[in-house]
Amino acid sequence: MPEFAPKLITAPGLTDIMETINVDRMREERAARARQALKKLGLPAMLVTSSPNIRYLNGYLHASHAMLDYILFFADGDPVMFAHAGYYHAQPSYMPWIKNWRLARSWLGGICGPEAMAKEVKLFSNGIKDELKQRGLAKEKLGVSGFDESALDGLHAAGLATVDAYPVLLESSKIKTIDEVACLKTVANMCDAGWLSVIAHARPGMTTAAVADRVRNDLFAIGVENARIAMFFGATPGAVYRGGGRNVRLNYGDIGYMPLCGTAFMGYNACLYRTFVVGRKPNDKEKDMYKKVLDRLYPAIEATKIGNTTADAAKAFDSVTKRKMKDEAEVLTIEFGHGIGIVALPGSPVGYSLPVVNRQWSLEFPQPFEEGMVVAYESLEGEPGYGGVRLEHMVLVTKDGPQILDRFPGDEILVCGA
Numbered sequence: 001m002p003e004f005a006p007k008l009i010t011a012p013g014l015t016d017i018m019e020t021i022n023v024d025r026m027r028e029e030r031a032a033r034a035r036q037a038l039k040k041l042g043l044p045a046m047l048v049t050s051s052p053n054i055r056y057l058n059g060y061l062h063a064s065h066a067m068l069d070y071i072l073f074f075a076d077g078d079p080v081m082f083a084h085a086g087y088y089h090a091q092p093s094y095m096p097w098i099k100n101w102r103l104a105r106s107w108l109g110g111i112c113g114p115e116a117m118a119k120e121v122k123l124f125s126n127g128i129k130d131e132l133k134q135r136g137l138a139k140e141k142l143g144v145s146g147f148d149e150s151a152l153d154g155l156h157a158a159g160l161a162t163v164d165a166y167p168v169l170l171e172s173s174k175i176k177t178i179d180e181v182a183c184l185k186t187v188a189n190m191c192d193a194g195w196l197s198v199i200a201h202a203r204p205g206m207t208t209a210a211v212a213d214r215v216r217n218d219l220f221a222i223g224v225e226n227a228r229i230a231m232f233f234g235a236t237p238g239a240v241y242r243g244g245g246r247n248v249r250l251n252y253g254d255i256g257y258m259p260l261c262g263t264a265f266m267g268y269n270a271c272l273y274r275t276f277v278v279g280r281k282p283n284d285k286e287k288d289m290y291k292k293v294l295d296r297l298y299p300a301i302e303a304t305k306i307g308n309t310t311a312d313a314a315k316a317f318d319s320v321t322k323r324k325m326k327d328e329a330e331v332l333t334i335e336f337g338h339g340i341g342i343v344a345l346p347g348s349p350v351g352y353s354l355p356v357v358n359r360q361w362s363l364e365f366p367q368p369f370e371e372g373m374v375v376a377y378e379s380l381e382g383e384p385g386y387g388g389v390r391l392e393h394m395v396l397v398t399k400d401g402p403q404i405l406d407r408f409p410g411d412e413i414l415v416c417g418a
Helices: 023-040 051-058 085-093 114-134 149-157 166-173 178-201 208-221 284-302 310-314
Strands: 045-048 070-074 080-083 100-103 141-145 161-164 255-259 273-278 336-340 352-357 374-383 387-398 401-404 414-416
Touching (some): 023 051, 023 166, 023 178, 051 166, 080 085, 085 100, 114 149, 166 352, 178 208, 178 273, 178 387, 178 414, 284 310, 284 374, 284 387, 284 401
Parallel strands (some): 141 161, 273 414
Antiparallel strands (some): 045 070, 070 080, 336 352
């Protein structure tokens, strides 16, 4: 089994007597990485919306849908933050590190009507063009991420040439800084309280929704920023190949798994699963299912080291032929590894980033492992009509090999409600 990462010893808040997460350093180093990625990909600027990605670039957070706020970020020079309504008036005093504030334009997906939308799109596009003209960049390519077709059409009508900026975000965020790793360690540590809450509250007669509420409350009590809970127990739809949770009443002997994926600290999402049995010890059949998961997952983690690629790790996973399936796409997101952090696909609450490890892509298109990457590995085994088992760990790539960031036991099925 791979080694655990050293425990994070830090204060829960600001202190001068021990090392803690340095948020100023983290913001500065993230921005520096983004500027470096822009230059590497030959772009002088990018226009980005979606809360996680704006937050990565400059520490601004507005927990709402995309295109109410956006940032014009430059390879050289301070970014321009376009903030929504009340945020435009209130946030500058709270965020003094952001130097340039502008009022954002939004058409709220078109609910204002076509004439009003056309006016807002023009104001939005001309505002971006004006900022670029002031910096001599109006004739350069502009990276864009997270905007709808109306925004893109408006930018083009204003004479701006656009390209996809999401590869810049992927490139800049693939290597985590020391403070980002500390954030991921912290959220993994907080999730330990979630697993203990499941063990305490998941018992016969309880509904999965009621258990999830207890777990959510326990997580918020210790300071998580967001708590995302789901439970897949018994022979319910999704318990084998996850297809959506349902609120069901737990029975004695039910087996199931639970993700805390998307539970966050300072924007950094956990990606973790554990498996539980209600009220009894796991039987031989369940132990055998779980052993298959361990026999695939831990070798994949052990292969996650500098000098190897994602193909080396993906070889540890079962082929779809062995699973009696026809296409590797049938197990996409069911057995794989993926980078994690704060950057997310536009509109997604969970941050997936580089690298990706699966048999669908990695064997043909391998990606190198690099020091500082954090990869979440997950695997699932189950039987329709009976239930499923699942495990996920968060793994840091170091010069000395892979290190697991989450410390709660994952090498056995856990007993809850006993």
